Amino acid sequence: MLAVVGGVVQAVLVVGGAPLLVGAMRQVRAKLEGRQGAGVLQPWRDLRKLLRKEPVTPRGTSEMFRIAPLFLVATTLVVAVVTPFVTTASAIASVGDLFAVVALLAMGTATLALAGLDTGTAFGGMGASREMTIIALVEPTLLAAIFALSVPVGSTNLAAIVSSMLHEPARVISPVSLLAAVALIVVIIAETGRLPVDNPSTHLELTMVHEAMVLEYAGRDLALVEWASAMRLSVLLGLLANLFVPWGIATTLTPVALLVGVLALVVKVGLLGSVLAAGEVFLAKLRLFRVPELLAGSFLLALLAVGASFFLA
Template sequence: MLRIAVTIVQWLVAVVGAPLLVGVIRKVKARLQGRRGAGVWQPYANLRKLLVKEVVISENTSWVFRLTPYVVIGTMLLAACIVPVLTTAGALQMLDNIILLMYVFLLGTFFLALAGLDAGSSFGGMGSSREMAIAALAEPTIMIAIFAIALRAGSTGLNEMIRRSVTDPLLLLNPGHLLAFFSLFIVAIAETGRLPVDNPATHLELTMIHEAMILEYSGRYLALIEWASAIKLFLFLTLLGNVFFPWGIAVTLQPSAIAIGIVTLPIKMGVLAVSLAVLETGLAKLRLFRVPELLSGSFMLALLAVVSFFFLR
């Protein structure tokens, strides 16, 4: 019973807390840029506003366009069931696999890219094409980084990976661990459409990627997609925080352990959110055709992580 309750709570934290994370990042960015910025609760207000507006749909679209927001939010809600947020002892152990998680993310991207093409505008097509290019090129890095982690943990289950890391005192002295972290961090930036790969705040034709794909969406559809993007960002940061810096996450279901988990999660997320905001303030967007170089760099990091394991074992 407790297990189910904790599982539901950690799912709700990810799903409901995600827009807050976006709000915090925007706020920190605004402060760093010398603006006052909107409040951290602004993303919730935006979602509410979108929900009361009617939807305007292009005449050229098909049912794929109308189905996509539900698929995208469905995949992200499913992903939130997979990622351990507060505890590794959740009830949904049958979903516990990191490769499944990556494919669930890819499924959402697949449908978004289709929807981008559906309205028949050049912007949508451009966004879809670029999004798929970045998603495809990020894929090898993700898998090799997973390989590097799985080698140490002896498992591709997320819970097991984290449980192994918690008990490892020399975790941060392991070169493979740090290399895998940096490579996955770069991939997380690319996958969630942050600077320097994509600028979530832009609506300039030539630079937008994710925003170009969803340009035709409005009303409740847009609300679902924005919510899904926020969840995706939240989950990627949780993944980075919990897999690479597993301290504080509840390995058992004891109330004290869970309480520590609830306290440490905001700290870890806060650190990652601030560093993301600092990074986004300091970096300019890369030209699109420089992105593959960034991704191949991250691939080399991941490969080095694997190599270091084999040569140090």
């Protein structure tokens, strides 16, 4: 029962709170840059405006272009339900496995890349090619970083990893956790298209990655893509927070425990998002040919974490 209630609460929290997280991050950047900003609720206003508009389908596209936004939202929503964010129990234990969660995230990214190719435009193909180059290094790093945390537990189930970290707080400052945390931070930056890997607020032809794949979307389809992107950011930041700082997560089915779990998740994800937004103010976008070097470095850190998990166990 704890797993079912937790899954429902997590889904509602991610779906409703993801645009607010993006708005808060934009507001942090605006304040640090000396601007007033549009407000935390601006992403919700943009989504409401887009949802009222009719989608436009380019001539010659297949069903892949039309189902990609729905598939992206669906895979992200499943990850939000099965990952232990508010409670230590997973709503669907078999899907709450490390490999299943990473596969779902990769499927969403690959589907969007196929939709970009389906348009037949130069920008769509360019963005899809760049996205596949990034994901080829991001997904193995994500697998290796979390796998390093699973070695002492003896299970790749995310709920088991979070529960183990909760009962053994000394592991938070171990070399394995520190190496895995740094690798995972780089992965999140690349996976969500943030600086210095990608700039989510640009439309310059030579620098676009994610934006190049979604240029042909409009109306409700574009709203779903933007909503799913915000949800993926929230999910990955929540995963980072609970893997390394799981305190506050609910272990019992009581209203107080659930409320504390929700508040803890909101505070941790909000702080991580604010730090990420503040860091972007002082970073410049890397050249495209430098991005694989950064991601290869994070993969090396993840491999070191895996090696250390066996030697230090």
